[in-house]
Amino acid sequence: MSLAEPAALPVAASAPPRLHLAKRFSTRFKASLPAYLLLLPSLVFLALFTYGAVGRVFIDALYQRATPKAPVRFVGLDNISAVLADPAFTGAVVNNLIYAVGTAIPSIGLALLFALALSRTNALTSALRAALFLPVLIPMVAASALFLFIFLPNVGLLDYYIGRFLPVLPNWLGDSDIALYAIMVITIWKNAGYYMLFFLAGLQSVPEDVMEAAHLDGAGPFTRFRHIILPELKPTFLFVTVIAILNAVTQVDHVFVMTKGGPSNATNLVLFYIYQQAVEHYDIGKASAATLLTLAALMALTALSFRTMANREGGA
Amino acid sequence: MTLIDRLFKDTPLATRREITPKLGFVLTVLLALVWLIPFLWMGVATLRPASDGINLMAELMPSLKPTLDNIRDAWEIGDFPRYFLNTTIICTGILLVQFVTITLAGFAFARLDFAGKSLIFYLFLMQLMLVPVLLIVPNLRIVAQFGLYDTLAGVMMPFFASAFGTFLMRQAFEAIPTELEDAALIDGASLSQRIRHIYVPLSLPSFSAFAIISVTSHWNDFLWPLMVINSPDKRPLTVGLSVFTATAEGTQAWGTIAAGTLMVIAPLLITFLIFQKRFISSFVTSGIK
Numbered sequence: 001m002s003l004a005e006p007a008a009l010p011v012a013a014s015a016p017p018r019l020h021l022a023k024r025f026s027t028r029f030k031a032s033l034p035a036y037l038l039l040l041p042s043l044v045f046l047a048l049f050t051y052g053a054v055g056r057v058f059i060d061a062l063y064q065r066a067t068p069k070a071p072v073r074f075v076g077l078d079n080i081s082a083v084l085a086d087p088a089f090t091g092a093v094v095n096n097l098i099y100a101v102g103t104a105i106p107s108i109g110l111a112l113l114f115a116l117a118l119s120r121t122n123a124l125t126s127a128l129r130a131a132l133f134l135p136v137l138i139p140m141v142a143a144s145a146l147f148l149f150i151f152l153p154n155v156g157l158l159d160y161y162i163g164r165f166l167p168v169l170p171n172w173l174g175d176s177d178i179a180l181y182a183i184m185v186i187t188i189w190k191n192a193g194y195y196m197l198f199f200l201a202g203l204q205s206v207p208e209d210v211m212e213a214a215h216l217d218g219a220g221p222f223t224r225f226r227h228i229i230l231p232e233l234k235p236t237f238l239f240v241t242v243i244a245i246l247n248a249v250t251q252v253d254h255v256f257v258m259t260k261g262g263p264s265n266a267t268n269l270v271l272f273y274i275y276q277q278a279v280e281h282y283d284i285g286k287a288s289a290a291t292l293l294t295l296a297a298l299m300a301l302t303a304l305s306f307r308t309m310a311n312r313e314g315g316a
Numbered sequence: 317m318t319l320i321d322r323l324f325k326d327t328p329l330a331t332r333r334e335i336t337p338k339l340g341f342v343l344t345v346l347l348a349l350v351w352l353i354p355f356l357w358m359g360v361a362t363l364r365p366a367s368d369g370i371n372l373m374a375e376l377m378p379s380l381k382p383t384l385d386n387i388r389d390a391w392e393i394g395d396f397p398r399y400f401l402n403t404t405i406i407c408t409g410i411l412l413v414q415f416v417t418i419t420l421a422g423f424a425f426a427r428l429d430f431a432g433k434s435l436i437f438y439l440f441l442m443q444l445m446l447v448p449v450l451l452i453v454p455n456l457r458i459v460a461q462f463g464l465y466d467t468l469a470g471v472m473m474p475f476f477a478s479a480f481g482t483f484l485m486r487q488a489f490e491a492i493p494t495e496l497e498d499a500a501l502i503d504g505a506s507l508s509q510r511i512r513h514i515y516v517p518l519s520l521p522s523f524s525a526f527a528i529i530s531v532t533s534h535w536n537d538f539l540w541p542l543m544v545i546n547s548p549d550k551r552p553l554t555v556g557l558s559v560f561t562a563t564a565e566g567t568q569a570w571g572t573i574a575a576g577t578l579m580v581i582a583p584l585l586i587t588f589l590i591f592q593k594r595f596i597s598s599f600v601t602s603g604i605k
Contacts, residue, residue, distance in 0.1 A: 008526065032430030034507060038420040039436060045417065045477035049455055053474075056454035058598045073549070111346070117344035120326060130347045130592055134355065136599070137588050138581040139536035141554045145561045145577045146354040149361075149373070149570050157357055160374030189351065197600050221336040250449040253538040259557050271539070278453045279543060287453045294450055302445040 058294070061286035072285075079289035089290060091265050092273040095180055099269060100248035102180075103187040108240055110192040115199030116229075129200075132193040140190065140253035147186050148258055149171075173259055176266035184247065186254050191247060195240045198201035203229070245301060257311050270294050342432050360577045361574035362386050373570050387573035393564070398549055399556035399594050400583075406541070406552055413476045414525065414530060421477075422485025424513055427497075443479040449539070458542050466546040475534065481526045484601065488522035489515050525598040528591075535584060553580050 061079050063072040083089050084231040114132055135143060141158055150157040151172035163169045171180045206229055214224050252272045260275065261268035268276075271291065273308035320338050326338075362374070363382035372379075398436050425437065426431070448455075456465075464479055477594030492515060500510050516523075538554040547550055551559070555560065557580050563575045588595050 028431045032428075032432075035424040035428040035430035035433075038424040038428070042417045042421040042434075042477040042482060043439070045473070046443055046479075048458060049451070049474040049477075050446055052450070053451040053454040054446060056457060057451070060454065060457070084412075094603075113340060114344055114347070117341045122323070122326075124323060126592075128345065128348045129596070130589070131332070131352050133596065133599075134350065134585065137532060137539065137584050137595075139554045139557070141536075141538050141558050141561075142577045142581045143354070145356055145557060145573055148561065148565065149357070149573065150354065152570075155370050155373055157353070157374045157376075166572065178347070189354075193351070195597065197503060197596060201600050221334050246447060248446055253554070256542070257561065274450075274453060275539060275543070278456070284453065291453055293451060294573070295446065296448065298447055299445060 005267065021250070023105055042079055045155075054295070056286045057291050060284050061292050062285075064285040075285070079285040080293070082290045082296045083286055083293065086286075088265055088268060089270075091263075092268040092270045095265075095267065096269045097248065099180060099184060099187075100245050102184045103191070103248055104241060104244035106184075107188045107192040108237070108244060110188065111195035112199050112233075114192065114196040115171075115203055116225075119198075119200060119203045129196070132196060134193070135190045136194040138190075140186075140258055141188055143190055144254040144257035147182075147254070151182055174263055176263045179259055179263060179267045181291075183254060183258065187247070187251065191244065195244065198236050198240050208234045240306065242301060246298070249298060270299060320462065329504045331399040335430065358574045358578055360572050362578050364571055366571060370568060370570075386493060386571040387579070389558070389569070389572045390575040390579060394556060394560040394579075395548070396553075396556065396576070396579055399551055399553045400582075402468060402550060403535060403554075405468055407534050409468070409472045410504055410534055411527055412474070414478050414481055414526075415549075417477050418481035418485045418526070419511065419516060421482040423515060425482065425486040426489035427494075440479040440482055443477070452543055454539055455540075459544060465544065466550065467544075468550060469543045470544045471552070474540070478526075478530070480602070481530070484522055485519065486527050488519040488531045492518050506605050524594065525601055528595055530600040 011068050062074060062076060063073050064075040064079060098256050114129075118129050122129045153159060153169060153174070154163075157170065158174075159169055161184075172176055173179050174268070210228060211224060214228055219227070249269075249271060250273070255267055255269055255272045259267040271294070274287050276285045279288060293306050320341070323341070324332055324338065353376070360376055360378050361373060363384075363386070364375075364379045365381055365383040366385065367374075368379055403416040421440070423435070445529055451474075459465060459473060462473075464472070464473065481553070496514050496518075497510055505513070536554065537552075538558070541552045542555050542558075545555060548559075557576060560576050561573055564570075564576070
C-alpha cells in the first residue's frame with residue numbers, strides 16, 4: 001500500500017486539515033486516477049457485457065412485438081406471466097430440478113469415492129486420476145457425439161453389450177420416460193472427475209496422525225470416515241454442490257446435440273428453453289423474461305456460494 | 317491380493333489390513349475403466365473399415381484391418397482445418413486481451429489505494445455471480461448493435477474482462493515482496509515499467525494457470541458461438557462438430573463421427589497428457605470460472 005503514486009503523496013501530506021469537501025474529494029480522485037486508468041479496460045467490458053446485459057434483460061423483458069415485423073410495445077409484466085403460464089417453461093424448470101438433483105448427488109458421491117481411493121500419490125493413482133479427469137477436458141459437444149452412438153438403439157454400444165440381457169431394448173434417447181436420465185449419465189460421466197479434484201484437495205487437510213490415533217482407539221474405516229473425514233470435508237461439499245447446481249443450469253450443449261429438448265420436451269432444460277425462445281421463435285421478450293427469472297434464482301444460489309467461499313478463504 | 321498389498325504398503329501400519337479401503341480402490345479402478353470406454357470406442361471405431369458394417373460398429377475389439385479412411389472422410393466432409401483456425405483465433409484473441417485487462421486490474425487491486433476500492437471490487441465480483449452463460453440473449457443483442465453479429469470478434473468480446481483472472485492476478489501480485497518494487501522505484505522505473513519488469517515476470521505460474529482455464533473453457537464453448545456465428549466458414553470446432561455430427565448421423569456414418577470427434581479433442585488431450593500436473597492444479601483453483 002506504500003506505493004500509491006509517489007507524486008501524490010506530498011500533496012496528501014501537506015493538505016490542511018479542514019479542507020473544503022469538494023477540494024478534498026478532487027485530491028482523493030487525483031490520487032486515485034492511476035488506479036482508475038488501470039481498471040478502465042476491464043470496467044468497460046464489464047459495463048457492456050455484465051451490467052449492460054443485465055440492464056438489457058430488464059428492459060427487453062418489458063417489451064413485446066405483436067408480429068415479428070411489428071414495432072415493439074411496452075407490455076409490463078406480460079412476458080413474465082406468459083413465461084410462467086407456458087407449460088414448456090414450467091416443464092423445463094421441473095426437468096432442470098430433477099436433472100440438478102439427479103446429476104449432483106451421483107457425481108459428488110462418485111467424486112468422493114474416487115478421491116478417497118486415489119488420495120495417495122503413486123504412478124497408478126496418477127494414471128487413474130488422469131483417466132477420470134479426461135472427460136472434464138473435452139467439449140460437451142464431443143462427449144455428446146460419442147454418447148449419441150452409445151445410446152443408439154439396437155446397434156449402439158449400450159445395446160450391443162448390455163441390451164442383450166434386457167427383455168425389451170429401451171430407446172434410450174427416444175423414450176420420454178428415459179431420455180432425461182440418459183442425458184444425466186453424460187453429465188455425471190463428464191463432471192465427476194472435476195469434483196474429484198476438490199475432494200482430493202480437501203482430503204489433504206485431514207491430519208494423518210489423527211486418523212491413526214482413531215484407529216488405535218478402535219475406530220473402523222466407516223467410523224473414521226463419518227467422524228473425521230466428513231467434518232473436515234464439509235466446506236468442500238458445500239462448494240462442490242454449488243458448482244454442480246450451477247453446471248446443471250448452464251451446461252445444455254448435450255441437450256442441443258442429442259435431443260433438442262425432445263421427445264415431447266422431456267429433456268428440455270431452462271437455458272435451452274431460453275435459447276429456443278430467442279433463436280427459434282425470435283421472441284426476445286419471453287427469452288428475456290425467462291433469463292430474468294433464472295438469474296434471480298441463481299443470484300440467490302451464488303450469494304450462498306460466496307458465503308461458502310468466504311468460509312473457505314479464497315476458494316476461487 | 318499381493319498386488320493390492322503392494323499398492324497399500326505406504327499406508328499407516330495400523331490400517332494396512334483393512335478390507336474396505338481396498339474394496340473402494342478396486343471399485344474405483346473398475347469405474348475408471350468404464351470411464352475410458354467412450355474414448356476407447358472412439359479410437360477403435362475411427363480405425364474400423366466401413367466393410368465391417370453397422371452391426372460390428374459397437375465392438376470394442378479393434379479391427380484386424382485398421383484403416384485411415386474415416387479420418388480422411390471426416391477431414392474432407394467437415395472443413396475441420398477451418399474450424400481449427402477459427403477456434404484458435406477465438407481462444408488466442410480472448411486470452412491476449414484478458415492478459416492485458418487482468419494484469420492492469422489485478423495490479424490496481426493488489427498495490428494501489430484508491431477511492432471506491434471495495435465498491436469496484438464488488439462490481440468485479442458481480443461478474444462471477446451473474447454466470448455469463450445465462451446472459452447469451454442480451455449479449456447477442458449488444459454484439460449485434462456493435463455490428464459484430466457473425467464475426468469472431470463478436471464471439472470473443474463478452475469475455476475480454478475476467479473477474480476470475482483479475483482476482484487470480486491480484487493474489488499473485490500481493491505475494492511479490494514490495495522491496496523489489498521499491499528498489500525499482502528508486503531507480504526511477506515508471507508504473508508500466510514496474511508492472512512489465514517486476515510483476516509480470518514473477519507471476520508467470522499464475523498466468524499459465526489462467527491460460528489453461530481460459531483456453532479450455534473457450535475451446536469447449538458451444539451455445540454462445542452457435543448464437544453469434546451464422547456463416548459456415550466462421551464456425552469454431554464445437555459448432556462445426558455439431559453440424560458435422562448431425563449430417564453424418566443421417567447417413568449412419570459412425571466411424572466418421574468418431575474420427576471427427578477424435579480430431580476435435582485430440583489437441584486438448586495431448587496438451588493435457590504432457591502438462592498433466594499443471595492442468596490439475598489450475599482446475600483446482602478455477603472453482604467458478
